[in-house]
Structures are given as C-alpha cells and as structure tokens.
Amino acid sequence: MLKNQKLLEQLTLKEKALLMAGQGEWQTRAIKGKLKSIFLSDGPFGLRKQSGAGDHLGLNGSEPATCFPSSATLANSWDPAVGRAVGRALGREARRLEVDQVLGPALNIKRNPRGGRSFEYFSEDPYLAGKMAAGMIQGLQENGTIATPKHLAVNSQETRRMASNSVVDQRALHEIYLTNFEIAVKEGKPKSIMSSYNEINGSYANESKWLLTDTLRKDWGFDGYVVTDWGGDNDHVSGIKAGSNLAMPGLGVNAAEEVVQAVEKGELSEEVLNQRVDELLTVILEAQAKPAAGNFSWEEQHAVARDAAKKSLVLLKNKDQILPLAKGTKVALVGDFAKNPRYQGAGSSLINSRDLESLLATAKDYPIDLVGYAQGCPRQGEAKPELLKEAMSLADKCDVYVVNVGLDESAESEGLDRPNLSIPPCQADLLEALAKTGKPIVLVLSGGAAIELPWEGKVNAIVHEYLGGEAGASAVWEVLTGKYNPSGRLAESYPLTETDIPFDNEFPAEKHNAYYKESIFVGYRYYETAGVKVKYPFGYGLSYTTFAYSNLEIDDQGASLDVTNTGQVAGKETVQLYIGKEDSPLLRPKRELKGWAQVDLEPGETKRIKIPFDEYSFRYFDQSLETWQEEKGHYQIMLGRNVADVVLTGEYDLKRGIVPKESSSSYGKYREGKLLLVTDQDFADLYGAKLPKNLPAGRRELEWNDPLREMANAKSWLGRAVAKWLANKIQQSLDESKPDLNFLFNYNMPFRAMTKMMGDMISRPMAEDILFIVNGHFWRGTGRLIRDYFQNNRKVKNDKDVQE
Structure with missing residues (x-):
C-alpha cells in the first residue's frame, strides 16, 4: 500500500503523467480539484523568487532578499552550526515569500578551482562538504521548507555542462564524489535532491537507477523526491524508471503524452509510475500542511548574514602583527570593490540584496580614521594612470592602506569556467604601485575560489572574505579592528601556481568525455601525497592568538587531546583530525580529513577535547567487491592546525576489517603521487575498462545531444x-x-x-x-x-x- 493510495486512485493516468513535470518555471503541477502546486525558488545563499514572469536564467527581476555568504565562504567557518543558522534564516524568508522549496545547498566537489561555480560549492573535501551541507539542510527544514541539495553527482565543470560525460573510476566516484551527498542525505535528511546535468560513466545522472534508486534511496535511506536540474531531463520515461520524480521546468502536454504512451505500450509499468507519483505527493502534501509563517525581521536576517560572514573570514597573512589595527589608525581605503562590493556570484544564484553594505559606507562605524578613498583601478581592463596616481597620493595622509581586490563577476559565473587563477592584471598593477609608497598594505581579498598570489610579498596582511554576502563589509571591519578574532580556515588548497594542479591543462574538458584521471587524488590529497608545496594548505588560517596541543590519547572511540590558548586574547581553534595508512597495499592519499573539533579559549585556558571516529573514518570502496570495506591494521592518527601542519601523531590498530590484495603494479605513478606522468592508458587500467573516445575535431554531422x-x-x-x-x-x-x-x-x-x-x-x-x-x-x-x-x-x- 502506497502512502497516498486514496489520492492516487482519484488520479487518471494522464494526471499522474502530468505530475512528473512542472507547471511553468517554478511550480509543481496542480490538478484541478485534487492537488495544489508548491513553489520552488533558487536559493543556495539567498532567495531569488520571481513574482512576475519567471525564468531560470535570472533575466527578470526578483523580490528583495537577504544575501547570505556563499557556500564557499560558509565552509571556511568549519562550523555546521553556522550553516544551520543561515539555513534557518533562509527558511524564514521562504515562508515570508510563500516559497515551499529552496534549491540548495550546492555541494559538488571542487575538483579544480577554475570550475565556474566553485563559489557555490563548499570544499574540495567530501567530509567537510557533507557536514556543512547537512547543517544548512537541517536549518532550512526546521520550519517545513524543503531543502534541495544539488547537483547529484560528479558535476565538476560548467563547460558543456549539459552534454558532458564524467569518466571516473569507482573508488573516486564513491569516496570523493558521493560521500559528500551521502553525509548530507543521512544527517540532513532533505526532502528533495536535484540530479545533475551530466552523464556518469555513460549514463545520465537523472536516468541512473543505480544512483537514484539503489544508492540514494536504498543505501542512504532517502525518502524525498528527485527533481532534475532545469532542462536536465534527457529521456523523460527513462528518468521516471530510474527514480526521478519531477522534470523542471514544465514540459507541457507533450511530455505527459510520452508517459501515457509508454504505459499503454508496456514500456513503463504503471506501478513504477504510481511509486514516483506517491514519492512526490508525500513531500508536496507535507509542505502544504506546514503552519503559517511566524514573525519576521529584516534586521535579524542581516545580523545572521553578518555573523556567518564574520566566522568565515580567513586571516592568511599578518606580518609583524599589523592586525588588528590600533584605535585611531589613519586608513586610506582603495579599490573599486570597497565602494561597489563583490559579495556574491553570478548566474541563477544572483540575489536582489535588500541591505547591501560596503567597506566605504561602514568604515564610520569602526574606531579608525578614514583619511580618504580612491578607486585605484577599473574593475576590469587596463590600469589607468590617473586612478593609480590618486591612490598613491593618499600615502601622505595614511598610516596604512586597506586595499580591496579579487575576482570580478566575469571570472565566476554559472555557465563558464575560469580561464586562469589570476586576479585582473590592473589590480595586480595597483598593488605594485602602492607598495612603492612604502606604506603597509592590508589586503582584503574578495572572490569565491582559489587564486594565485604572486604579489603576496608586496602586502603586509591578507584577510580573505571570499564572497561575504550583503553584510560582509562590517564583518571585515570587525576582524580588521580586532572586535572579532578571525577563526576561519580554508576549505580548499591554494596552489603556488596553476600548473601545480594535476591535469589542469585538460580542464575543463572541451569534448564530450571528461577523464577524471586524478582519481581520488583531488586537492590536498594530491599535494600532500606528491609532496607538492602550496601557497596556503587546506585547513589553513591564522588567529590573533596562538594555540598549543598536548597529551594525545587514542582509543577505539577516537582521539583526545589538550588545547591551550598560549596568546594574549581569546580565540577559537579548529583542531583537525587526519588519518593515513603508510603500509597499505591500496592506493591511498598520505592523509585524509576524518573529523575536527572547535574550541573557544580564553588566554591561558586549557580544554580537553575529543574527536570521535565514525563510519567514515577507516572505510574505502572496494572496486572488486563493489562495496565499502575497512582495511585491518595500523593507522597514523594525526592532529593538526591544517593538513600540512600536523602537531601530534599517534598510532591506532584497527582489529576489524579485511586485508586487501596488492594493488596492480600499473598503479605505481598514482601510488608515488606522480600524476603528471599518468597517461590515458594508466587511467584506463585504474578505471577498469576501455576509455570512451572523443570525436575528432572538424566539421561533422551534429547529434541530438551535442551542445x-x-x-x-x-x-x-x-x-x-x-x-x-x-x-x-x-x-x-x-x-x-x-x-x-x-x-x-x-x-x-x-x-x-x-x-x-x-x-x-x-x-x-x-x-x-x-x-x-x-x-x-x-x-x-x-x-x-x-x-x-x-x-x-x-x-x-x-x-x-x-x-x-
């Protein structure tokens, strides 16, 4: 007996077929006299509800809304409670605007920092991404709003995003690209999930029964409904068979006719159709039964946005402790972003922010003496001598420059990937010019992903705000003036140069098949294993105080240690747990994040903390057995400030599990971290099958699935x-x-x-x-x-x- 058997019996075959696609751009299908629709809205970090003519591309205006920090920013807090608070606030705003379902959070893995939507994604690490996403999902759904984690799965580039095949080996697929979603589903318990555009090893994600039914529903216990990305429905009937419930946007009567004909011809079982409709109805009816919206305050929403931005700021450099700025410091503020902030990404996540701050407008609220502002250079394009001269002339008046630069809107957007890791050349020229004045430079970086920093030696301090949302400016001033001690830690690696990224010359894939040749060695997993130095490692971040670790103890439940604040001000430390296995016959990264704990400490205070082991601590995916296994034996348990700064190390003997077979000798380049030497044949050996070939360049007959x-x-x-x-x-x-x-x-x-x-x-x-x-x-x-x-x-x- 299905949950909504009585309602199902009232629906005709055509009505059930119609329910499998939306009604217009943003609503599910209503059935006259039987079922009302629910309203969906974009919203990874702010609602984009269009009250007039709707469109997925953001061409038409949307209702004013609070713009919260992007997911890439929130991840730097390493605090799921921060994501939960933002989710809760998003849920309140959804109720106010009568939005039933929010399309977010986005949690794909940052395979390459040049991915165009890196600003929307949490991390290069699946454990951190999953935990942060789970927090946001929990907050969103507290008041009955439906969360929609996306994009399931292996969705790593914007180029050819609707016509790309992600060719990935089974270990990487499960350990890197599905573990994030597994954690988000099991702990966040979302009522919906969005399938991705791409194919995974030759099958569209939205048509993969293995993914949507066997893995998502049976293995992870998902009890909601699957919605396509907009326009991501390839074969409508195949999607329904696989476990997809709702194709968006509305496909009209032609799509319903396809479903009806498939049932009548015996190509689609009406029992399967009933199951899909029942799964969808369960969520729709629950959403329609939620209580009325409660009290709402724009000021409270803005405060949540500011708190989240503040806790996510990362202090990357602080030469000679120039920060925090002393009271009354004469500050010259420079940079177009300081007046016209870069606070959010572009594309379907674009928010019509209600209460946008800027560094220039909020400077008066903090104990510094602002002696002047200069644009310094255009937002993009060639440097202009008159603008440089104006900025340099402020040197005579100031004690310090506060300069706001970073990635502009053209660098980060849905629909395109970044051509490089550089900030606009005119901004680099600005930093060079200001350095010649001899005045110290405090740099505020804006942008949603890793960049190269060849000019880092020219500046005295770097505060990275990422994309801080509408209240990011006041959050920056709180850190610059010492009102808040920075506690953010990077959720991704910052390579010294773009050429250090494995297979960067093959990203993004310009042809149909994208080979994930790095396998499990994504981000820090590669840099640490291969011994490649980076500018700023995964998990890195400075504080205005210092911390010491001591007295490590390891038992079957986890790792315990003492953490002491050895500095002069109160602060928060993020102790990170990494696990490695040096003697494993398997391909393994040198270390992997398996947990963390945050601790607030007053000067001189010591607290004992414990970071528990969990179901993810020791597992690996066994490709031959097609299941998760644990490897018996000795493990290295490492506690550190970041992945490259391990402070305490201990041993743990896992007595359960199996002893795996020796890996093939053809994996030697992977084992030694020599990914730059890996060939297509090496990857094919790891992949376990012949690689699908791309068509040669040149004029040809185009096909139905060509972009x-x-x-x-x-x-x-x-x-x-x-x-x-x-x-x-x-x-x-x-x-x-x-x-x-x-x-x-x-x-x-x-x-x-x-x-x-x-x-x-x-x-x-x-x-x-x-x-x-x-x-x-x-x-x-x-x-x-x-x-x-x-x-x-x-x-x-x-x-x-x-x-x-």
Whole structure:
C-alpha cells in the first residue's frame, strides 16, 4: 500500500503523467480539484523568487532578499552550526515569500578551482562538504521548507555542462564524489535532491537507477523526491524508471503524452509510475500542511548574514602583527570593490540584496580614521594612470592602506569556467604601485575560489572574505579592528601556481568525455601525497592568538587531546583530525580529513577535547567487491592546525576489517603521487575498462545531444554563424563584467534541451528539424519545421489541460 493510495486512485493516468513535470518555471503541477502546486525558488545563499514572469536564467527581476555568504565562504567557518543558522534564516524568508522549496545547498566537489561555480560549492573535501551541507539542510527544514541539495553527482565543470560525460573510476566516484551527498542525505535528511546535468560513466545522472534508486534511496535511506536540474531531463520515461520524480521546468502536454504512451505500450509499468507519483505527493502534501509563517525581521536576517560572514573570514597573512589595527589608525581605503562590493556570484544564484553594505559606507562605524578613498583601478581592463596616481597620493595622509581586490563577476559565473587563477592584471598593477609608497598594505581579498598570489610579498596582511554576502563589509571591519578574532580556515588548497594542479591543462574538458584521471587524488590529497608545496594548505588560517596541543590519547572511540590558548586574547581553534595508512597495499592519499573539533579559549585556558571516529573514518570502496570495506591494521592518527601542519601523531590498530590484495603494479605513478606522468592508458587500467573516445575535431554531422557550441563544427554556414554570434555575445558580456547567463546557457545547451526548456513551444520533431537544418539541409529542414510547428500548435490547442 502506497502512502497516498486514496489520492492516487482519484488520479487518471494522464494526471499522474502530468505530475512528473512542472507547471511553468517554478511550480509543481496542480490538478484541478485534487492537488495544489508548491513553489520552488533558487536559493543556495539567498532567495531569488520571481513574482512576475519567471525564468531560470535570472533575466527578470526578483523580490528583495537577504544575501547570505556563499557556500564557499560558509565552509571556511568549519562550523555546521553556522550553516544551520543561515539555513534557518533562509527558511524564514521562504515562508515570508510563500516559497515551499529552496534549491540548495550546492555541494559538488571542487575538483579544480577554475570550475565556474566553485563559489557555490563548499570544499574540495567530501567530509567537510557533507557536514556543512547537512547543517544548512537541517536549518532550512526546521520550519517545513524543503531543502534541495544539488547537483547529484560528479558535476565538476560548467563547460558543456549539459552534454558532458564524467569518466571516473569507482573508488573516486564513491569516496570523493558521493560521500559528500551521502553525509548530507543521512544527517540532513532533505526532502528533495536535484540530479545533475551530466552523464556518469555513460549514463545520465537523472536516468541512473543505480544512483537514484539503489544508492540514494536504498543505501542512504532517502525518502524525498528527485527533481532534475532545469532542462536536465534527457529521456523523460527513462528518468521516471530510474527514480526521478519531477522534470523542471514544465514540459507541457507533450511530455505527459510520452508517459501515457509508454504505459499503454508496456514500456513503463504503471506501478513504477504510481511509486514516483506517491514519492512526490508525500513531500508536496507535507509542505502544504506546514503552519503559517511566524514573525519576521529584516534586521535579524542581516545580523545572521553578518555573523556567518564574520566566522568565515580567513586571516592568511599578518606580518609583524599589523592586525588588528590600533584605535585611531589613519586608513586610506582603495579599490573599486570597497565602494561597489563583490559579495556574491553570478548566474541563477544572483540575489536582489535588500541591505547591501560596503567597506566605504561602514568604515564610520569602526574606531579608525578614514583619511580618504580612491578607486585605484577599473574593475576590469587596463590600469589607468590617473586612478593609480590618486591612490598613491593618499600615502601622505595614511598610516596604512586597506586595499580591496579579487575576482570580478566575469571570472565566476554559472555557465563558464575560469580561464586562469589570476586576479585582473590592473589590480595586480595597483598593488605594485602602492607598495612603492612604502606604506603597509592590508589586503582584503574578495572572490569565491582559489587564486594565485604572486604579489603576496608586496602586502603586509591578507584577510580573505571570499564572497561575504550583503553584510560582509562590517564583518571585515570587525576582524580588521580586532572586535572579532578571525577563526576561519580554508576549505580548499591554494596552489603556488596553476600548473601545480594535476591535469589542469585538460580542464575543463572541451569534448564530450571528461577523464577524471586524478582519481581520488583531488586537492590536498594530491599535494600532500606528491609532496607538492602550496601557497596556503587546506585547513589553513591564522588567529590573533596562538594555540598549543598536548597529551594525545587514542582509543577505539577516537582521539583526545589538550588545547591551550598560549596568546594574549581569546580565540577559537579548529583542531583537525587526519588519518593515513603508510603500509597499505591500496592506493591511498598520505592523509585524509576524518573529523575536527572547535574550541573557544580564553588566554591561558586549557580544554580537553575529543574527536570521535565514525563510519567514515577507516572505510574505502572496494572496486572488486563493489562495496565499502575497512582495511585491518595500523593507522597514523594525526592532529593538526591544517593538513600540512600536523602537531601530534599517534598510532591506532584497527582489529576489524579485511586485508586487501596488492594493488596492480600499473598503479605505481598514482601510488608515488606522480600524476603528471599518468597517461590515458594508466587511467584506463585504474578505471577498469576501455576509455570512451572523443570525436575528432572538424566539421561533422551534429547529434541530438551535442551542445549548440558544437555548431562551430556544423556543415551549415547558418549553424556556424549562430555559434560565432553566441560566442561573441558571451565575450561582450564578460568584457562588461556582467556575464549573460542566457547566452551562456544556450551555448552549452544540447539540441534535446530545446524541448525541455520551452514547454510545448518546441516539440521533439521541431527540435529534430532544427538539427536537420544545422546539418546542412536548409530548405527541406525549414519545410519540415513549418509543418511540425503547425501540427504542434494544433495538438496543444486541442488538448484539455487539467490544472487549476
């Protein structure tokens, strides 16, 4: 007996088919007299509810909302309670705007920091990402709002994001790219989850029964419903069979007709359809039964945003303890960001912030003497001598420069990946010029991901705010003036140079198959194993005080130690637990994060803490047995300030588990951390199968799942012209620091997605006609398109829809 058997018996086959796709851009399907719809909204770190005409790309305006720090920022707090507080505040705002479901948090692994949506993701480490996501999910769902962790799974690049196959070995798949979601699902218990656009080893994520049913529901105990990313429904019926419940946006009656016909032909069991509808109905009916919204205060929301930003700030450098700034310090404030802040990412997460702060506007609220402000350089483009001169002239008036630079909007956006790890050259020129004045420079960095810092020696202090949300400016001043002792720790590694990133020259994959050749050696797992020095290691962050560790004890439950504040001010330390196994025959990183604990200490105070072992501490995925195992034997238990600064080390003997077989000798390059020498054949040996091949470059017949960017290789001059026009439009928007997601989305959208993003406006035959034209059959294709256009119009007009 299904949970909603009575309601299911009232629904016709067509009504059940209609429920498998949305009603327009942001709502689930309503069935007249039987079921009301619920409203969904973008919202990884702020609500983007469009009250007028809705669109997933953010072209139309949205309601004013609180902009909280991005997920990449929150992860630096290493505190799930911070994520929970932000989630709780998001839930309050959702209730106020009558939003039932929030599309977030996003928790994909930062495989390469040049990934365009790195600012939306928590970490390069799955354990940290999962724990932080679970906290936000718990907060979001406290008052009945539905959380939607995304994008499941192995979604690592924006280039070709809807037409890319992630080729990944089983250990990396489970240990790196699924463990984050497993923790988020088991501990956060979300009521929905979003599948990703990409294929995983040849199967679309939204059509993978192994992923959506066997793993998500059976192994992890997920009891909610699966929604596609917008336009991410490839084969509608296959998705339903696999375990997908809702295709978004609304697909119209054509999609429902597909489902009805599949049932009538015996290609889809009505029992399976009933199961999918029941899973969806359970969540919808629960959401509609939640109590009315309570009291709401914009001031409280802003305070939550400020507190989260403050606890997530990372102090990277503090030469000669120039920070905190003494009371009355004469400060010259420089940088376009200081007046027009870079506080959020671009794309579908773009928030219409209600109460945006800037460093310039909030400086008056703190005990410094602001002697002047200068832009210094444009937000992007060439340096301007007059702007440099204006900034340098403030040297005569100030004791210190506070300079705000970083990544501008054109560098970080949904729909494109970063070309490099550099900040705009004009900003680097600004730092060089100010250094010549001899005045100390306190640098405030803005941006959502790792950058190169070749100019680091020119500055005296670096405070990294990441993307701090609307209240990030006052949070920065609280740290700069010592009102708050910085406690943030990096959730990702900062390489010395981009060339240190394994297989960076192959990222992003420009062709269909993306080879995840680094396997489990993502981020610090590679740098530590290979002995590659980094600028700032994973877990790194300074404080205005110092801490000492002592008296390590290890038992079957975990590791205990004393932590002492050896400095002069109160502070918070994040003690990190890493585990390694030097004598393992398996491929293993030198150390992996398996837990942490935060402790607040007054000067001279000592507290004893314990970091417990859990189900993730010693497990690895056994590819031959296709299951999780634990390896028996001796482990190194390491407690440190960051992954490269291990303070205490002990041994632990795990008496349970198995003794695995010796790894193949062909894995030697992986074992030694020599990833730069790994060939496609080496990866194929690890992958355990022949690698799928990419098509050669050049003009060819385009296929149904090719993205529109491939029209550059089309036989038709018209297709090539359209591809060139799209590319030019994208570059124009980037030059203006205003990435146009409409063009970016279309450039990476496959032909099949035309039918998914435009409801009944374009039928499958019409989309196939467009492809036929692009492949060089202009006149015949145009004739077919006109015929199919009128046929589709008649069918839609004659169909009796069943909505409120």
